[in-house]
Amino acid sequence: MRAFQVLSAGQAAALTNCPTPEPGAGEIRxxxxxxxxxxxxxxxxxxxxxxxxxxxxxxxxxxxGVVDALGPGVAGPVAGTRVAVFGGQGGLAEYGCFPADRAVPLPDAMSAEDAAAFQIAYGTSHLALDHRARMQPGETLLVLGAAGGVGLTAVEIGKLMGATVIACARGQDKLEIARQAGADHLIDAKTEDIRDRVKALGGADVVYDPVGGEQWQAAFRACNPEARLLPIGFASGDVPQIPANHLLVKNLSVLGVYWGGYLKFRPEAVTGSLRTLLGWYQDGRLKPHVSHILPLERAREGLELLRSRKSTGKVVITP
Known part of the structure; x- marks a missing residue:
């Protein structure tokens, strides 16, 4: 089979031909x-x-994809079942073996492209806003990187949870996508002062940040008392340092969110969240935004779209 592999540590991945894997105990192919x-x-x-x-x-x-084979001791999902799986690796290939207990059967109406764009982005945002931040209707949510893979889902989910959503992104084209996802207010990170604009809108009760760096610092200074800040990632490459004395004075909380970590110590939080999200999808309340669908031989191009921040929503590869 073809696979986009990292062959040695630190080496750029390349398209290779390798044996089709066989599922082990507890796995499906x-x-x-x-x-x-x-x-x-x-x-x-x-x-x-x-x-x-x-x-x-x-x-x-x-x-x-479609379940193709079962490993020893696995009763299901049976061969032929359409599933989505978070495996952590192994996805940029024609076949992959993954833990059977991570497989989520898909609704008939859900395309493979939507399903592949769904779990991490929507799962991260729902777990962050609902489980971690305990966000309430009427609160103000500031989303940084609001047109990116996770940021756009935070706009959608924040609106569904009854928040007033402030979307921050770079450029009017990206902000228009955030507006279509439900954002109430828009901030252009290229031309506007994030702190001043957020404070003029009444301040932030919850900050959702996959960017870090200067945008984190600006958002931090625009928080209301008892605000909750959610570091999701650091796309800027700058991991911010958090002044504990400022947390103390304004009674702020910083709540780390690593969606994949919950699969190891509290998987029921993930499965419960995904049930809610798939229900919203079936009801037509969530609409995954996929800006690029590329074949496997263009996987490098897809990664470069992420690196250069030229994509919006998700990039999906179809082996």
């Missing part, structure tokens, strides 16, 4: 129809992600 790209794939390739496996390994954290 999936004929992969679509794989969603994530910023974490860039970090995995560089060996900088917190869960980087030992090389060689195949990039691609989340997939959708």
């Amino acid at each position: 999936v004929k992969i129809e679509a794989c969603g790209l994530n910023f974490a794939d860039l970090l995995l390739e560089q060996g900088k992600y917190q869960d980087t496996p030992q090389a060689p390994f195949v990039l691609g954290m989340e997939v959708a």
Whole structure:
């Protein structure tokens, strides 16, 4: 089969031919129809992600496809079932073997492309806003990187949860996508002062930040008392340092969010969240935004779209 593999630590991934894997105990094999790209794939390739496996390994954290074979001791989902799986690796290939207990059966109406774009982005935002921040209707949510893979889902989910949503992104084209997703107010990070604009709108009760750097600092200074700040990632490359004395004075809370970590210590939080999200999808309340769908041989191009921030929503690869 073809696979987009990191062959040795720190080496750029390349399209290779390798044996089709056989499922082990507790695993299913999936004929992969679509794989969603994530910023974490860039970090995995560089060996900088917190869960980087030992090389060689195949990039691609989340997939959708059809169950093709079952490993020893696995009763289901049975062969032929359409599923989405978060595997953490192995998705940029024609076949992949993944833990059976992570497979989520898909609604008939859900395309493979939507399913591959769904779990991490929507799961992260829902878990962050609902489980971690306990966001309430009527609160003001500031979303940084609001047109990106996770940011856009935070706009959608924040609006569904009854928040007033302030979307911050770079450029009017990206802000228009955030507006279509439900944002109430728009801030252009290229031309406007984030702190001044947010404070003029009444301040932020919850900050959702996949960017870090200067935007984090501006948002931090625009928080209302008892605001909750959610560091989701650091697409800017700058991990902010948080002044504890400012947390104390304004009674602020910083709540780290790593969606994949919950699969290890509290998987029921993830499965419950996904049930809610799939219900919203079936009701037509969520509409995944996929800006690019590319074949496997263009996986490098897809990663570069993420690196250069030229994509909006998700980039999906179809083996």
